[in-house]
Amino acid sequence: MKEGTGKFDTYQKESVEMARIPAFTPEQIAAAQYYASVTPPVDIDPRIASLVRDLIGRVADKWTMLILEVLAEKAPLRFTRLSEMVEGISQKMLTQTLRTMERDGLVIRHVYPVVPPKVEYRLTDLGFTLGAAFCGVWVWAADNLDAVEKARRDFDERAD
Structure with missing residues (x-):
């Protein structure tokens, strides 16, 4: 094995030269120290912790955030129109995601008593606030693109 390499399982990894690691700015150091000093309260209600884990898992599934975005801009939307606007989503995945969002109180499903059936979806106030809470990701992406x-x-x- 040549110098500067190591073997881990079956993947050979190059070691990082210390000279290539950039120095941190004072602002980055201050931010890291601040976040390291912030500790969550010890007496967090387990129900809140569970809800946070559920919601992070839900919005991290990609489809929920895309549906939130489309409904925030264009609601109310029928199922077919929503599926056209959320590129790449299957009918099954859209159905599952909308049901979960409805169960969590993020989406309202309104069925009109007509033939053929007409169903529209729109965000609830709760859905709008969740979208607003994750709006920071868009700001971060714009700032750090x-x-x-x-x-x-x-x-x-380096990989080549």
Whole structure:
């Protein structure tokens, strides 16, 4: 094995040269120290902790956030129109995600008594507030797009 490499399972990994690691700015150091000093309260209600885990899992599934975004901009929408606007989602996945969102109180499903049946979906106030809570991800992405793209290019060049 050549110097600077190591074997882990079946993947050979290059070691990182210390000279290539950028120095942290004072602002980054201060931010890291602040977040390290912030500790969650010890007496968190287990029901709240459970809800947070559920919601993070739900919005991390990608479809929930995309549906939230579309409904926030275009609601009310019928199922077919919603499926057209959420690119790549299958009918089964859209149905499952909408049912889960309805159960969590994020979406209202309104069935009109007509033939053929007409069903529309729209966000509840709760759904709007969840969307607003995760709006920070869009702000972060806009602020850090260039840095992430550069990091990806640098990584890809090292991997070649």
